[in-house]
Amino acid sequence: MAYKPPSIPEDSVKIAFIGFGPKGLYGMERLLANLAQEEAAFPIELHLFNKSNSFGAGDIYNPNQPPYLLMNYSNGYINMWSEGLPEAIVEHPKSFVKWLSDNEVGFPDVKADGFSSRAAVGRYLTEGFEQLMESCPAHITIIPHVGEVKNIEKTGESYRLLYHNGKSELLESEEDIQNILICTGHPCVNDPDASSNASYIDFIYPVDKRLYQIPPFSTVAIRGMGLTFIDAVLGLTEGRNGKFITEGKKMTYVRSGLEPEKIYPFSKSGLMMMPRGNTFGKPTYSPCFFNEDLLKYLEDLDGKYDFEKQLLPLIEQEFIAVYYSKVFMEYGMRLHLSRDYSEVKAQIDRFLDQHPDIPVFDFHDFLMNPLPQDNLHTNTKECIRIHIEQAEIGVEKSAIAATADLWRHLSELFNELYKFGGLLPQSQKLFLEKYAGHLNRLSYGPPIENMKKIAALAEAGLIDFSYAQNPTLLKNGKFVLASEKGASIEADILIDARIPKVQLHRCAGELFENMMNEGLIHPYVNRQEGKLDYRPGCLAINEKGHPMDPSGLVNPALTFSGTPTEGLTYDNDTLSRKRNDFVSAWAKDLTESLYKKKEAAQLN
Structure with a gap:
């Protein structure tokens, strides 16, 4: 069992957060803000479950990752604090730009329309989490757990979480959880039938650890040509002491000698993302036709x-x-x-x-x-x-x-x-x-700086786009890319740099697979009378993020936010607090529900 301070009463209300990256952090911030508005206090425990100790930032914004991994989201758009009511419980909540300007060491030239490293954003989110911990009302206890939740079991009117703490093969449990917010982010792999090994890397993060095994002078094929591809390439070049030199508008690359010999990117379309210039503060476009x-x-x-x-x-x-x-x-x-x-x-x-x-x-x-x-x-x-x-x-x-x-x-x-x-x-x-x-x-492409780096690496001969457009991928001892015209190359290493999606029907992941077996979640099916059904791979939820069974029965004790809702929502892969905001309503509704239950119990 997780450590429980002796001062916490046995009858305290227990709420769990599964996955504690930005979406989980936003949920806790709103819940604390709502709970702080209530005059009558009773003991509440918030149990935070995260796979790493990067609470608030998660793996994608881990503060310890290399500084060359940049955001593709302008600084001015980032603010972990809600602009709505109730106000945050911390004094002087800071936007990311304000936080950057107050941290002069390392951030001398702060621009709202600039792009920062994901590590810097992670430090901002982590500091916000620590502020919430320090400002938390006395009747609320926050208990972080480093571990991956494997299953949720219903026990009467409450739940027990089974999770692996990363230190042993034993699953640890936390009983009597009454409400759960699930913000698990992206699953880890695209291909559940293939396991990561020395020649095949199914997930690149953290890049300094996952790409370390690739030897210098090897030939690397990378499937996917989006943002993750760029991170992988930079991890294999700049992350290995290679240097980008800018003179005027021209950028060149100087090898360190530790890079792969050649990198072959490929995807279905073979097209790179469009680089993003500065868009923050520009006039908002008002559509004429699509409105x-x-x-x-x-x-x-x-x-x-x-x-x-x-x-x-x-x-x-x-x-x-x-x-x-x-x-x-x-x-x-x-x-x-x-x-x-x-x-x-x-x-x-x-x-x-x-x-x-x-x-x-x-x-x-x-x-x-x-x-x-x-x-x-x-x-x-x-x-x-x-x-x-x-x-x-x-x-x-x-x-x-x-x-x-x-x-x-x-x-x-x-x-x-x-x-x-x-x-x-x-x-x-x-x-x-x-x-x-x-x-x-x-x-939603990369900042210009990162695309210039890709151009410089191609010019230096490290990247070869000759097989970029939908080649045939074969495995014959090595990985073989073959073009439509019959040309082919062999690669020592294959990296999957596609963004994984939740696919309950083929790659649910252990937690969601177990939840389906428990009957807690069900796959969503888009149906229309007289039309073929379509299963986008997500779970069925209502507009508040609560899971539904095939009959339409809703379970308000569970709420999903972020990536698990993709398929029923669109464009969740963002730090925006406004886009597909499930957690604000969740926090408000949960607070009202808790106090109504306490009032009813006191009357009885």
Whole structure:
């Protein structure tokens, strides 16, 4: 059993947090703020379960990770303290920018529109956690447990958690938990049938430990070309004492001699993410076509939309309007926007007739068309160069940068339409498999600095994009990448750098697998009469994050937030306190419920 201070009464209320990264931290902060408003005090225990001792930061923002792993989220957007009521229990809660400016050592040049290291964000979150611990009301005891929860067992009206403390093979238990917030983040692997070993690495974090086993001068293939890929590459280069040197706008790489001989990235599309320039503080874009007013005219089918037939045309119109608005500006002209798209299109058609040398913007090409296979390495390097150049020009002037940034502005409304089965079953499947990754690739890419590093490594011959576009992967002693044209290379090491998703039907993870066996959670099925069902892989929850059984019965004692809700919500992989905020309502409802129960017990 976990250590329990003798001063805690036996009849105290016990609440558990499973997974205590940022989402768990946000939940505890809101719960303490709500509990502190109540005048009548009774003993409460908060049991925090986290796989490591990085409470508040979790593994992704662990303060001990290397400083070259950067956020792709501007400093100004980060604030662990809620702007809503009730106010936080700590004195003088600080935004991340304020915290950075008050910590002058190591942060001499603080900018709201800059990008900090994940380690710096982790220190900020950890310090916030420590402030909460110090400011906690006397009747509330916070008990951290370092360990991975393996199962939740129902015991009458309460629960017992079984977890591994990392020190022995024994499972330890905590009984009489009355309410549980589950914020477990990403599962650890994409392929449950393959185990990580010396030649195959299924998860790169922490990079200094997981990538240490890769010997210098080896050939490395990396599956996935997103943010995790960039972290893996930097771990194998800058993390091995390689140096990036910047002269003017040009960045070059100097080898340390400890790097791999060659790195071969690959993915289904073979496309790199678009780099992000500074967007914080820029004017908010107000959509002309993909907005609530025009969506009222769409006919849904029992509250469900067809993404490709109904929503995508409006999104495409928005992309076209933004692109040509910037192109018009380059020619000293203005595109007059109207809710009537035909009027906008007429202006664009006249402009293109007058300027036949200007390429016609094609939304689908911009979104997902792969680069020509001929000389794919050179084409990819040139594409990266152009995108860096446009990101440096910025969203206010560059047509490419502004258009790439657009999905960030549209996704909030899209999430409202998408969440809790808002798309038709097969339309949700189509969106997730065909469009979601490409839209995220446009708007949620790395900071410019990191993309410059990738360009420098490619120029130095360390990265080769020749097999980037959907090669055949074979295992024949070594890992073999084969292109459509028959060329192939062998790699000593394969790294999986894709972001894992919760897939209850194929890779639930031990905790969720056991919870399904206990009947505590059930897979979500998107159903529509007369249509094929779709199972996105997530669990069934209601709009407050409580799990539901197939009959619709809700269990309010359990609440999920963050990554476990993906599939019923969209875009959870963020530090935002506002996007898909389940914990604020959870904290308020739980506080009210606890005090009602205490009042009822006193009356009896």
